[in-house]
Amino acid sequence: MADDIIAIRSFVAAGVGGAEVADDQDIFAGGYVNSLFAVQLVMWLERQFGIFAQGTDLDLGNFLSVERICAFVAAKRAAADTAAVSSLR
């Protein structure tokens, strides 16, 4: 989890051109990032954390800040674990 947030902070920092961004800061409202970044972020999260985003995940709230992104990744992983367990039954 600690590694996750470090990687996410780094991706977001590069995305906002190196500006100081607090973990709870709204990066979209701040005008730091554009729609291209939003798409890149999802692609990167999928590859980095082995998750798969669906249409229902496209809630901007999931990607608003470093903290929210972390929580999103954790929730997707937990859901994938649950699905894996139920498929074993």
Place this chain on the structure above:
Amino acid sequence: MSSPTTPTPATSAAGVGGRALQGLREVLRTVDIQAAEAAGRLPEGLLGELGERGLLLPCRSRDVGGLALNQYELGALCEELGGQWVSLLSVLTAHMMAAEAIGRWGNHELAATVLAEAAGGRRQLAFALSEPEAGSDAEGVRSHAEPAAEGYRITGVKTWLSGGQDADLFLVLAQSPGGPIALLVDRADPGVEVTPIEPLLGFRAAGLAQLAMNEVVVPARRVVGRPASGLRHVAATALDHGRFCLAWGGVGLAQASLRNCADRTAQRHQFGSPLLDHQLVRAMLSDMLVETAAARLLCAEAARLREEGAPEALVYTSMAKYRSARTAARATRDALQLHGAFGTSAGHPVERAFRDAKLLELVEGTEQIHQATIAGHIQRLAYPRVDGASVL
């Protein structure tokens, strides 16, 4: 002159991509392209025929009627279309753009139904983003979708829709109280009016149309993605796919110019020798070859990154479209120059390529929009990432 398509790791004549290319060529051989361009629309039944061969949604799985092609193989198809018939490329690209967005972000039931119909050619798709007052600035769209008991009620006007004259379903981007929303409007929905647009400079058989929606009720199940994600993800996915297809189309246009010029300059004699022996002509031809090869390599690099699912794929796709459209514009202009008055006669392939290349520079991102995207990417280069990935 044979077509020296750069061999890519994933394309071989015997493989599924090679067979798809062969199939496309077979279909195109049966079409009178010049007549269709003059008539301003695609021949009846053409899309159905392409659908039977899996060529309408070639990258989707075989389950829904596609061929599961990879990005290199898709690129080869688009290059072929660019070289032979840009109007058809434009219609197929719009169809694929909508399908990609629906397949990626639409709910499972919607995606399964629509993609199967779209792959077989039973339903033609179009992508409806531009408006009379909003083009490059997609956030400026004025069409609006108000929540209603059944889903949404949408009003607005969309324009420059490739394939719009015959499309059955439109992926429409509109404003909603929650943010930009993407939803599927059915041509049969009450309140929908489709009006053909007079042929433009290029893409003349692409069946361009305007879509007017007057309080059209769209059920909630036809919303693609979440209400506020219409622009950031749904439209972005579609546009990215469109840019990739048209980037390869530009390579096809440039390659066809090269082939036409090689023939022409070998056969045409002036001042006692073939044009090909004149030094100024040799300079033009060598630049045309080098530029075309460079554009193709950039497209192949975009294909590689897309296959990897790398975030940089988006910027590379933008770079490929930017470069390739510019290359096509220059190559087709030089081809016209080298063909002299002959090339300017109506219906000559060189004349049509010149017109289509100009349009290619404008659609799916003008040169200036791509430059802005690419420059935005450069701003991020100074900040290394801890995952070790290089953004260059």
